[in-house]
Every structure is written in structure tokens, then in C-alpha cells.
Amino acid sequence: MRATIIHKPGDIRIEDVPEPKILRPTDAIIRTAATCVCGSDLWDYRGINPVDEPHPMGHEYVGVVEEVGGEVTSVKPGQFVVGSFATSDNTCPNCRNGYQSSCVHREFMSTCQAEYIRVPTADGTLVATPDQPADDLIPSLLTLSDVMGTGWYAAVAAEVQPGSTVVVVGDGAVGLSGVIAAKELGAERVIAMSRHASRQKLATEFGATDIVTERGDEGIARVKELTGGIGADSVLECVGTQESMLQALRSTRPGGNVGFVGVPHGVAIDGQELFFSHVGLRGGPAPVRRFLPDLIDRVLDGRIDPGKVFDLTLPLDEVAEGYRAMDERRAIKALLRP
Amino acid sequence: MRATIIHKPGDIRIEDVPEPKILRPTDAIIRTAATCVCGSDLWDYRGINPVDEPHPMGHEYVGVVEEVGGEVTSVKPGQFVVGSFATSDNTCPNCRNGYQSSCVHREFMSTCQAEYIRVPTADGTLVATPDQPADDLIPSLLTLSDVMGTGWYAAVAAEVQPGSTVVVVGDGAVGLSGVIAAKELGAERVIAMSRHASRQKLATEFGATDIVTERGDEGIARVKELTGGIGADSVLECVGTQESMLQALRSTRPGGNVGFVGVPHGVAIDGQELFFSHVGLRGGPAPVRRFLPDLIDRVLDGRIDPGKVFDLTLPLDEVAEGYRAMDERRAIKALLRP
Structure with a gap:
């Protein structure tokens, strides 16, 4: 079958x-119906994560079950499925805790940009x-396997409530999904930090009420202005750099919460600053599986x-070309059809 | 009047x-009924915080109102009062948010180890x-102005729930108060980390179900053993060092929470470790005022x-002598009667 292999930074091949x-x-x-390139794949592509030897790529996927092992009972061949980028048995204590x-x-x-995928603990x-989804729903269902599930987790970790004022740092696919999540969870005001016209437009379409183009201290000052x-x-x-983390922490009110889902690269948090900020902080790889049933319903109902x-x-x-376009910021996110 | 002045590390005088x-x-x-020495006063006493010039000490207090300014309406001369170590107008957005x-x-x-105290935004x-409290309740009421309020906040920030398993790092007065808080909030299991016999005893009396004497990796392993x-x-x-923070973070389950109330000294949190831990983190100077009415009731009712x-x-x-005894760990906490 055809599969995506990275050989070295910048060198992506189909083999x-x-x-x-x-x-x-x-x-x-599963036989892949659609897969895609993730912002985090660019860490390898750009050589920020080392690429010691050629290896497959991809962790986002939807498809049709082709075959199951003898102990699999909840999915069967022929069904259309969405899965998380992280596998789970969904029975251990951590799973039961969500x-x-x-x-x-x-x-x-890690092998999902390919025609077929093996999924452990299926x-x-x-x-x-419930049924084979209409073809035009496949892109939205595909986002649930990572970016939309991750944006949702960011909003849950940041404890978005009905009536909340929310800031989204990062205007990539995860940040934009975070705007959807904040809106769905009842936020009254959603401030998207973005300086790219196409992303500002999509953020607004997804429910952002304000756009802040400033960054750093000016961005923080602008958020403060907008929040009394x-x-x-x-x-x-939704980025994962030291700058974005400081942007997030310093844009939050005392007693507010930061949900951080950008995989941190070179991020260190000063204990004393965090202490006096009174800000709550929770991050991590999103427990997408927790949200999948609800998010699938929202997509199939046409709500998101x-x-x-x-x-x-x-x-x-x-x-x-998908990697190149995302690396050069010509594309927000590239969907791949086998 | 007599007041406590620090001249340089180790040099405490009454003047x-x-x-x-x-x-x-x-x-x-207010006329001070009782005040005390805080673990955090030792940062100055030990020279970890610089002492550039002589200054008054003390931030914990209960007493009787002597005089009020023209705009004060909620307390009046003659009343016995408990106050927070941090003043608040209790009307601004941050106050309203708790x-x-x-x-x-x-x-x-910062001037409370003295006969009289000026309290801003009274x-x-x-x-x-409600009335003048019995003399034997004064020590417990005094703890509410900081250590008990801080231990309570630690438990609230760590989201202790009925049935929770809780670890308390630090066996000083705040940690011991944290044991009380965890118990009152319904924790099923309270693991106190302590290697001092007298503090272990008090922790057990306050509701600790397990004592862990190990520290560092061994302490973490022991907590893991006790928590499936x-x-x-x-x-x-409840300490504020890098070691205690790592002890706390690494003793928490994925999705669990750390409430940190030891003022951090030299603490830096690695973003990637925090990310993959899935641990939620909230700290800060305790909003004691939020908890005071409830905690006063619990003390007056004899519940705590x-x-x-x-x-x-x-x-x-x-x-x-109070500072010396605490510095040398001969005393957990020293109460002072003017």
C-alpha cells in the first residue's frame, strides 16, 4: 500500500x-477514508524534533473497518469509524477518569497518512x-480525531462556562477549533488572537466576537482593555511556545484558567509568577476519546x-505538497484522500 | 506601643x-488579641528574602476593633474580628470572583506582631x-487569618471532593491545616508526607489516614503504591521549593490537581512535563476572605x-524566641499574646 514516510526534515515521500x-x-x-497533516507534524518536517531515521507519519484518521482481531467487540468490518490520535483501552483508571x-x-x-491503518485497543x-456518513461530512468527522477534539479539550481544561469571556491564542486549526468549542460551551465573548486575514475570517465565522492582532505585551494590554x-x-x-504560554497566562484574570494544548517546546513556567497570577493551568494531549460520541453527534446534526x-x-x-503548503502557511490544514 | 521589628536576618526585636x-x-x-509567627516570616529571618532595612513583621491577627474610619460600616468598635493577611475591598471584580x-x-x-494594627479597607x-469568643477558641480563630485559610484554599484549588484521595506535601502549620481541610471537604484518604513524630501525630489527629516518610522518587513511588x-x-x-513542587506534581494522577500555597522560591515548572502529566495546577496567596465566614462557623461550632x-x-x-523555636524546628508555630 501507499504510505507517507519522512526521510529527513523537509523530505516527505509516498512509498x-x-x-x-x-x-x-x-x-x-481500517481502510482510510481521509487523513491529514497536523501542525505538530511540522515539528518533524522543520527539524525541531530530530528525525534520526526514516519513519511513517500521521495520527489523524477516519475510515472503514476492514478487519478486527478476535477480542474486538464494539466495532465490526464495514463500519465507518473515527478514532483518537492516542489509543486507549477505555477501561483503566485513567480512562475512567476521562x-x-x-x-x-x-x-x-503514527502511521495514519496511508491507505490502511492498524489501530490498537480498537x-x-x-x-x-450510526451509518456511512455523507461524503461532505467526512472532513468535519476527520477533525474530531485530533484538532477539533483538542480544541474542545482546551476549552474544557480552561473551564469555559456559559457567559465566559474567552481568549484563543493561536489561529491554526486547533485554535480555530477552540473558537468553535468556546462558542458551543456557551462563551459570551470569544477573542481570537490572529493576524492572518483568512484565519480571522474563519474565526469570526466560527463564533469569534473580537479579533486581536497585537502580540506580546501589546496583545496582553489589548485583552485587558477588552475585559474590564x-x-x-x-x-x-494552542501553540506551544514560551511566548504563547506567557501570552496566555498574562491574558487570564486572577482565578481564571488556561487550557494548554500546544505541545510545549522550550516552555518553562516561573513558579512565583504563576502563584501570584492565581491562574489555573491544565494541559496535555487531548483525551479525544472522551469527547468523540458528543462531537460526532454535533457534526452529524450539523451544529458544528x-x-x-x-x-x-x-x-x-x-x-x-500538503506539508509544504502548511509549512509556508499557504494552507491552514491539508486533507489527504487515499 | 510594642511592635516586632526585624533588623537583619536572625535579629528580631521588640521595640x-x-x-x-x-x-x-x-x-x-484593632487591638491585637493574638498574633503569631508564620513559616513565611522565616524567609526573612533566614535571609532568603533580603532585609535591606529594619521593618515591622507579622500578617496574622485577631483582635477587637478600637476605632474605625468614617466610611467603615460593617464592623464597629468593640467587636471581635478576624481578618485576612491580604486586604480586600470585597467589591472589585477579582473579589467578586472569589x-x-x-x-x-x-x-x-505586615505590621501585625504588635499591640495595635491598622487594617485598610476594613x-x-x-x-x-457574633460575640466575644471564649478565650480557648482564640488560637483556632487566629489560624483562620492565614494558615487554616491557606490550607483550605490549597484543598479547594486541588479540587478535593467527597471520596478523594489526597496527598499533603509539607507538615508545617499550613500542611497540617490542609489535612483538616481535606477531611472536612470529604476526602476518603489523606496521605500526609512527614518525617517528624510530633507532626505525624497531629496530622493523624486532624484526619490523615496514612503517613509517608519517604521523599523524592521514593516518596512518589510510595504514593503510587498507595493509590493503585x-x-x-x-x-x-504547602512548602514552596522546587523539590516539593516536583513531589506534588509527580504524586498526582493524570487529570488530578495540585493546589500550591507555599510561596515559590526558585521554582520553575517544565512545560512539557506538566503537559504530559495532565495535572491541573492552581496556586497563589489564599483568598482567605472568601472562606472566613464559613471557617469562623466551623471553629465556633467546634467542628475544627x-x-x-x-x-x-x-x-x-x-x-x-518564637522565631528561634520555629527556625530550629522546636515548634510548629508560635502564638504571641500582647
């Missing part, structure tokens, strides 16, 4: 590799849709349309 | 100074008891007796 097989009785094999991305059997998916990782001088109730940090974050659709064979 | 006066119409003057220790008019009290800072391998739901960090943390009572004139 023929053996099809995955059931390795454990809890595995499923943190399936800290499952004691967690694996991070019963606890995959959620089937004290800062926002909830801030979603996060698939709009895909502004580039390519055949899987052109995956390298 | 004659002018009595405080009403400076603003929102001030009150973070009175981030009041826009906040001042930190209406929003002080809470009167995953860590505690809630951890109260946090005054037991005072294992040394001295006349104010012997304040220097």
Missing part, C-alpha cells in the same frame, strides 16, 4: 510498504458512526462544521 | 513605636464574630480545632 496486519486480538485494521490519552495502554498513532479507541482591566475568564493556548479548517484537499500521493 | 492611626476613612484600628487576595486594592498586612477585610499505581486525585503543595498547630505560646515581648 509502497506492506499492508498492516492484526498483531494482537484487540487490534483493528483522561484516555493517559491510558495505561496508550500508544500514539474497542476503546474507535467510535463508529482584569483579563479573560478562560484562555486557550470544523471541516472548514481544511483549505487544501490533495490526493494522498501529493502529501509532500 | 516601642507610635500607635497606628486611621489614615483613610476605610481603615480600622479571589480577594488579588483585590485591585490589595495590600499585604469592611472588605475583616469579619466579626496512578497517583492521588488532589495534592496540596486548627489552633492545635500552636505548640508554643509566648508573650509578645518574647517574639524573638
